[in-house]
Amino acid sequence: MATKKKSGTKIVAPSSMGRKTAAMMIEPAKGKLGVMVVGLGAVATTMIAGVEAVRRGLAKPIGSLTQMGTIRLGKRTDNHSPLIKDFVPLADLKDIVFTGWDIFEDNVYEAAAHAAVLDTDTLKKLKPYLQRIKPMPAVFDQYYVKRLNGTHVKKGKNKRDLAEQLRADIRAFKKTVDRVVMIWAGSTEIFLKPTAVHQSIAAFEKGLEKNDPGIAPSQIYAYAALKEGVPFANGAPNLTVDVPAMIELSKQNAAPICGKDFKTGQTFMKTVLAPAFKARMIGVKGWFSTNILGNRDGEVLDEPQSFKTKEESKLGSLEYIFQPDLYPDLYSDIYHKIRINYYPPRGDEKEAWDNIDIFGWLGYPMQLKVNFLCRDSILAAPIALDLVLFLDLAKRTPELRSLGIQEWLSFYWKSPQTAKGLYPEHDLFIQSMKLKNTLRHIMGADLITHLGLEYYD
Numbered sequence: 338m339a340t341k342k343k344s345g346t347k348i349v350a351p352s353s354m355g356r357k358t359a360a361m362m363i364e365p366a367k368g369k370l371g372v373m374v375v376g377l378g379a380v381a382t383t384m385i386a387g388v389e390a391v392r393r394g395l396a397k398p399i400g401s402l403t404q405m406g407t408i409r410l411g412k413r414t415d416n417h418s419p420l421i422k423d424f425v426p427l428a429d430l431k432d433i434v435f436t437g438w439d440i441f442e443d444n445v446y447e448a449a450a451h452a453a454v455l456d457t458d459t460l461k462k463l464k465p466y467l468q469r470i471k472p473m474p475a476v477f478d479q480y481y482v483k484r485l486n487g488t489h490v491k492k493g494k495n496k497r498d499l500a501e502q503l504r505a506d507i508r509a510f511k512k513t514v515d516r517v518v519m520i521w522a523g524s525t526e527i528f529l530k531p532t533a534v535h536q537s538i539a540a541f542e543k544g545l546e547k548n549d550p551g552i553a554p555s556q557i558y559a560y561a562a563l564k565e566g567v568p569f570a571n572g573a574p575n576l577t578v579d580v581p582a583m584i585e586l587s588k589q590n591a592a593p594i595c596g597k598d599f600k601t602g603q604t605f606m607k608t609v610l611a612p613a614f615k616a617r618m619i620g621v622k623g624w625f626s627t628n629i630l631g632n633r634d635g636e637v638l639d640e641p642q643s644f645k646t647k648e649e650s651k652l653g654s655l656e657y658i659f660q661p662d663l664y665p666d667l668y669s670d671i672y673h674k675i676r677i678n679y680y681p682p683r684g685d686e687k688e689a690w691d692n693i694d695i696f697g698w699l700g701y702p703m704q705l706k707v708n709f710l711c712r713d714s715i716l717a718a719p720i721a722l723d724l725v726l727f728l729d730l731a732k733r734t735p736e737l738r739s740l741g742i743q744e745w746l747s748f749y750w751k752s753p754q755t756a757k758g759l760y761p762e763h764d765l766f767i768q769s770m771k772l773k774n775t776l777r778h779i780m781g782a783d784l785i786t787h788l789g790l791e792y793y794d
């Protein structure tokens with residue numbers, strides 16, 4: 338039996354005896370978890386302020402699977418579904434300590450006020466705490482994000498020097514906490530493809546020395562994190578860790594990595610609807626997706642080279658879900674178009690429209706329209722929090738920490754990362770099952786297959 342004690346209660350997971358040691362080998366979440374956030378903009382400040390609001394009992398962590406989600410253990414008749422955070426040893430919110438980098442000097446209070454996601458009343462209550470979090474100077478180069486220009490930036494003789502400065506920041510922070518995780522909530526960089534410099538650690542390190550243009554700032558942060566054995570999550574669609582050199586480094590230093598680009602609004606809905614059409618063998622002829630968005634992210638994405646990076650990430654999911662090679666009559670001829678329009682009056686309150694041209698029995702056409710009036714950072718903040726907590730768990734789990742890519746975290750990404758030659762799983766419900774079964778597995782509990790024949794014996 339796998340057990341975990343929490344406030345005097347004991348969560349017991351049904352398991353086969355052979356797997357019980359797995360859970361015991363997970364290191365406990367003792368002490369402080371340091372979270373280093375790259376880019377203290379809308380998403381980051383909404384996460385940080387949100388965590389503090391929850392810690393003070395001012396609000397509930399809605400949207401966070403780690404804080405509100407449950408996990409069924411055993412048979413349906415057992416009625417045993419503890420909270421995930423009571424089942425696996427996750428860091429407690431009260432033990433999280435935030436720091437970060439940005440190209441602007443604003444502290445987190447000022448940055449949150451500028452992002453205008455949370456109302457002024459809430460921010461005022463949190464002001465003393467948020468004001469204390471001040472960004473460290475960033476590694477930045479406008480070549481990679483054309484629409485931004487900041488002055489709070491590190492200087493170095495080459496990219497290797499900049500990476501060393503980031504490593505020094507990480508090491509200094511490590512002295513104040515017990516464990517560290519890094520998450521990129523910085524801007525979307527221009528579209529980059531992997532080149533020779535990304536093929537091995539040695540090539541990458543040579544590239545840092547020679548200022549290779551294929552190495553973007555996000556990769557300098559990721560390299561610094563992985564070199565220091567720190568797990569790294571990438572909230573933007575940037576290339577970053579999606580290259581052999583980073584995967585190698587992640588494995589070598591037991592620093593978990595995962596996919597990229599938070600799956601929040603439109604793609605979240607796509608990965609719910611597309612599996613439903615496929616499950617019912619409904620054909621799809623066209624999928625037109627458009628958005629209006631007025632925050633700084635929208636401004637950055639208004640620039641064609643940054644948009645291209647986002648577009649690639651958003652386009653991928655349908656192709657993989659529909660498997661046109663297996664279902665040529667249904668999905669081989671889909672016109673998939675995505676637009677993001679910068680429209681300042683809306684701020685963070687994005688509006689997304691989808692027009693989906695589908696067809697059914699004997700090919701008769703139908704349409705579905707989705708109009709999602711969402712709030713970008715309200716959707717992204719709990720995802721960022723969950724990723725930080727799960728990556729910290731992965732780092733403490735012997736079976737996971739040296740795998741490199743944590744495919745079980747695909748659930749959170751527009752572009753899940755997978756082993757070479759393996760197609761990514763985009764279906765949200767398969768991703769959710771994979772995530773929960775991974776948690777059961779590392780805790781030595783029985784997996785849930787949903788077979789259920791035993792109820793009819």
Ligand SMILES: NC(=O)c1ccc[n+]([C@@H]2O[C@H](COP(=O)([O-])OP(=O)(O)OC[C@H]3O[C@@H](n4cnc5c(N)ncnc54)[C@H](O)[C@@H]3O)[C@@H](O)[C@H]2O)c1
Nearest residue numbers: 376378379380439475523524525573599601633634713717
């Ligand atoms: N909000 C969502 O729903 C969502 C979904 C998926 C992905 N994302 C991505 O998350 C990222 C953050 O989104 P946001 O709305 O918070 O954007 P934002 O523009 O409000 O914040 C980004 C911050 O990163 C900083 N920055 C840029 N380059 C940096 C660097 N090299 N080092 C340090 N700081 C740097 C900027 O100064 C800014 O403060 C974007 O890339 C966005 O595309 C957001």
